[in-house]
Amino acid sequence: xxxxxxxxxxxxxxxxxxxxxxxxxxxxxxxxxxxxxxxxxxxxxxxxxxxxxxxxxxxxxxxxxxxxxxxxxxxxxxxxxxxxxxxxxxxxxxxxxxxxxxxxxxxxxxxxxxxxxxxxxxxxxxxxxxxxxxxxxxxxxxxxxxxxxxxxxxxxxxxxxxxxxxxxxxxxxxxxxxxxxxxxxxxxxxxxxxxxxxxxxxxxxxxxxxxxxxxxxxxxxxxxxxxxxxxxxxxxxxxxxxxxxxxxxxxxxxxxxxxxxxxxxxxxxxxxxxxxxxxxxxxxxxxxxxxxxxxxxxxxxxxxxxxxxxxxxxxxxxxxx
Amino acid sequence: xxxxxxxxxxxxxxxxxxxxxxxxxxxxxxxxxxxxxxxxxxxxxxxxxxxxxxxxxxxxxxxxxxxxxxxxxxxxxxxxxxxxxxxxxxxxxxxxxxxxxxxxxxxxxxxxxxxxxxxxxxxxxxxxxxxxxxxxxxxxxxxxxxxxxxxxxxxxxxxxxxxxxxxxxxxxxxxxxxxxxxxxxxxxxxxxxxxxxxxxxxxxxxxxxxxxxxxxxxxxxxxxxxxxxxxxxxxxxxxxxxxxxxxxxxxxxxxxxxxxxxxxxxxxxxxxxxxxxxxxxxxxxxxxxxxx
Numbered sequence: 364x365x366x367x368x369x370x371x372x373x374x375x376x377x378x379x380x381x382x383x384x385x386x387x388x389x390x391x392x393x394x395x396x397x398x399x400x401x402x403x404x405x406x407x408x409x410x411x412x413x414x415x416x417x418x419x420x421x422x423x424x425x426x427x428x429x430x431x432x433x434x435x436x437x438x439x440x441x442x443x444x445x446x447x448x449x450x451x452x453x454x455x456x457x458x459x460x461x462x463x464x465x466x467x468x469x470x471x472x473x474x475x476x477x478x479x480x481x482x483x484x485x486x487x488x489x490x491x492x493x494x495x496x497x498x499x500x501x502x503x504x505x506x507x508x509x510x511x512x513x514x515x516x517x518x519x520x521x522x523x524x525x526x527x528x529x530x531x532x533x534x535x536x537x538x539x540x541x542x543x544x545x546x547x548x549x550x551x552x553x554x555x556x557x558x559x560x561x562x563x564x565x566x567x568x569x570x571x572x573x574x575x576x577x578x579x580x581x582x583x584x585x586x587x588x589x590x591x592x593x594x595x596x597x598x599x600x601x602x603x604x605x606x607x608x609x610x611x612x613x614x615x616x617x618x619x620x621x622x623x624x625x626x627x628x629x630x631x632x633x634x635x636x637x638x639x640x641x642x643x644x645x646x647x648x649x650x651x652x653x654x655x656x657x658x659x660x661x662x663x664x665x666x667x668x669x670x671x672x673x674x675x676x677x678x679x680x681x682x683x684x
Numbered sequence: 685x686x687x688x689x690x691x692x693x694x695x696x697x698x699x700x701x702x703x704x705x706x707x708x709x710x711x712x713x714x715x716x717x718x719x720x721x722x723x724x725x726x727x728x729x730x731x732x733x734x735x736x737x738x739x740x741x742x743x744x745x746x747x748x749x750x751x752x753x754x755x756x757x758x759x760x761x762x763x764x765x766x767x768x769x770x771x772x773x774x775x776x777x778x779x780x781x782x783x784x785x786x787x788x789x790x791x792x793x794x795x796x797x798x799x800x801x802x803x804x805x806x807x808x809x810x811x812x813x814x815x816x817x818x819x820x821x822x823x824x825x826x827x828x829x830x831x832x833x834x835x836x837x838x839x840x841x842x843x844x845x846x847x848x849x850x851x852x853x854x855x856x857x858x859x860x861x862x863x864x865x866x867x868x869x870x871x872x873x874x875x876x877x878x879x880x881x882x883x884x885x886x887x888x889x890x891x892x893x894x895x896x897x898x899x900x901x902x903x904x905x906x907x908x909x910x911x912x913x914x915x916x917x918x919x920x921x922x923x924x925x926x927x928x929x930x931x932x933x934x935x936x937x938x939x940x941x942x943x944x945x946x947x948x949x950x951x952x953x954x955x956x957x958x959x960x961x962x963x964x965x966x967x968x969x970x971x972x973x974x975x976x
Contacts, residue, residue: 418873424803453875466866470888480874
C-alpha cells in the first residue's frame, strides 16, 4: 500500500528574540488510505506546528519550514509554488481546527460558506451548488439540512458548528484530513458523536487522518497508530495497542500514568515532575532527560530511533544499543 | 410567600435601550439636508448670485425693516441669504460624501492589506499612515490653494489625502484581531488566497466599523471644508459655501449679525446630526468602538 502522506525529517524553526526554536525537529511518519495517526504531546510540543507545516501555513515570517519532505501521494508539497499550494489546500488536504466558536465567518449564513469551497474546487454553479451543500450537511448528520443553510453561525450550537466545519472540510473530498483538537471544546456526549462522525466520513471517503490531541482516551478510540511528541521530536511511535500495553519511552509511560482509568484503583494520579523544556535553550541530548526518572549518563547524547518491535520505534537509550 | 424583591425589569429599561431607539432628530435633519441639496434650484426663492446694492444688509423677516422677499435677510451684495444657504448645502454635502468615500475606500484597502500581510508590509504602511496623520489638513489645503488655486477638487483632494489614514489605522486594528480567529485560518487552509480572504472574510467583518466611521467623518469633513472656505482656501466665491458666507459676515457682525449667524447655525445642526447618528450607529452596531 502506498502512503497518502509521507513526512520525512520535517524541520520547522521559529526565530525569536531569544534564539531559534526548533519547533519541529526531524519529524517523520507515513499514513495510508483510511489510516489514522494520533499525534499526542503536551502544549508546545510541536503538534500543531507539524500540521501547519504540512499545509505550509506556519505563521510567517517568524516560523519557517527549513528542511525535510512532505510527500502527498508521492508529491513533495514543500517544493510546490504558492499558487500550486493554494490548489492543494482544501482539495487534497483539509483541516478542522479547535474552536467551533470562531471557525465560521459570523457575517455569512452556513449556506453561503458551504458554497464557497464548492464553487472554488468544483466550479459548481446555481442549483447544483445548493443541492451539493444540502448533501454535505446531511453527510455530517445535521437535521433538516435544507433549512439549516439559511442559519447564521450564532444560531447554531458548538457541536453543530463543528459539524458544519466538517462538512466544509470534506467538500474536496480531501486525501488527508488534519483534525487539530476538534473536540476539545465540545461536551463529552457531543465529543463521542463527533468522533463517530469523523470515523464514518473516513470510511466513506478513505482519507488519511492526523488526529492532534492531548486526550489519550480519544486516541485509544479513534486512531490506528500513535506518535508521541516531545520538544519537537517524535519520541515514540507505534500501533495504538502496543503504545497502551507496552510503552517503551519513559515519557509515554508517564503520560499513561497521568490519566485516570476506570476500574483501576490507584492512590494518586502521577504527575510528570518538572516543566516542559524551554525549546530555545535545549541542549543536544534527550530533551526529556531532566524530568526522566530513569535518566542515566548516556542521556546527554541524543538517542537514535530504535525499533522495539515491528512498527514500534522509540528514541530512548533504554532501548538503544 | 417569598418576599425577595426582584428588580422590576419592565419598569427599568436595560442600559443602552434608550440609545437603540431611532435617532429621529438626527435622521430628519440629515434627510432635510440631503433633500435641500438635491432640490436647491426648486426650493430657493431667489437666484443666489443675483446682487442688488439697494437691498444690501436687509435683516431677517422678523426684524424691523425685514420683508418676506428675503426671509433670512441679505448679505453685503444684497444677495438672498436663504437661497445662498440652500445652495450652499450642495457644496457641503458633495464635499462630505465624495471626500469620505474616496478616503474610506483607500484607507480601508490599506488597512486590510497591512493587517493581512503583517510584518514588513504592515510596518511600512503604518509608518506612512502615522506620517500622514501628523500632517495638518488645513496646511495642506492652503498649500494647494496657493499653488494650484482654490477649487472644489482641491478641497476634496486635500482632505482625502489625509483622512484615509484614520480608516487605515482603525481597519488594520480590526483586521489584526480578526486574523487571530479560526475562520480566517480555516479559509486559508481551504485554499483561499489573499484576495478571497480579504474581500470575503475580512472586509465584511469590518463593515460595521466602516459605516460608523464614515458617518462620523462626514460631519468632520463638512467642518473642515467650511474652515477652508472660511480661510479662502476652499470653494472660491461667488459659489455659495457656508464657510465663506461666515467669513463674509465677519467684518459686519455688529451691524448685520445674520450674515454669519445663519450659515453657522446650519453647519452646527448638520454636523451635530451626523455626529449623533454616528454615535447611535456605533452603540447599536458595535459597542466595542467607544474610542472612535
